[in-house]
Amino acid sequence: MWKCPKCGRTFKNTNQEHYCGEAPKTIEEYIERQPEQAQSYLRQVNQTIKSAIPDAMEKISWSMPTYRKKYNLIQFAAFKKHIGLYPGPEAVEAFADRLKEYKTSKGAIQFPYDKPLPLELIGEIAIWCDKGE
Secondary structure, eight states: OEEOTTTOOEESSTTOOOOSSSOOSSHHHHHHHSOHHHHHHHHHHHHHHHHHSTTSEEEEETTEEEEESSSEEEEEEEOSSEEEEEOOHHHHHHTGGGGTTSEEETTEEEEETTSOOOHHHHHHHHHHHHHTO
């Protein structure tokens, strides 16, 4: 177990990313708290999702920017080397052919900072998640 020296919380993984203190209340607050390198990527992902599913509600869930209707549709978050997109396992499976160059796991996609963001694909995934609602 690893204990954060700032907030005292304990985690399974050493140096696990987390929020010390209160979680952000809005997506913009979340973005502003991230390292400068990540902020432009996060804003691009946020704007892409917002444009793709404009009637979805914005919120923070599990300390991540989230778009939802009756349930969470899609989430995203910043990490040290990538942006994580969380559309769910069915979406990752549905878009598997177009995600071959990215690291994926059950319900998650990693977009590294050293590659351009596939914004059109992210928008299509958001729309797909909304149609499954």
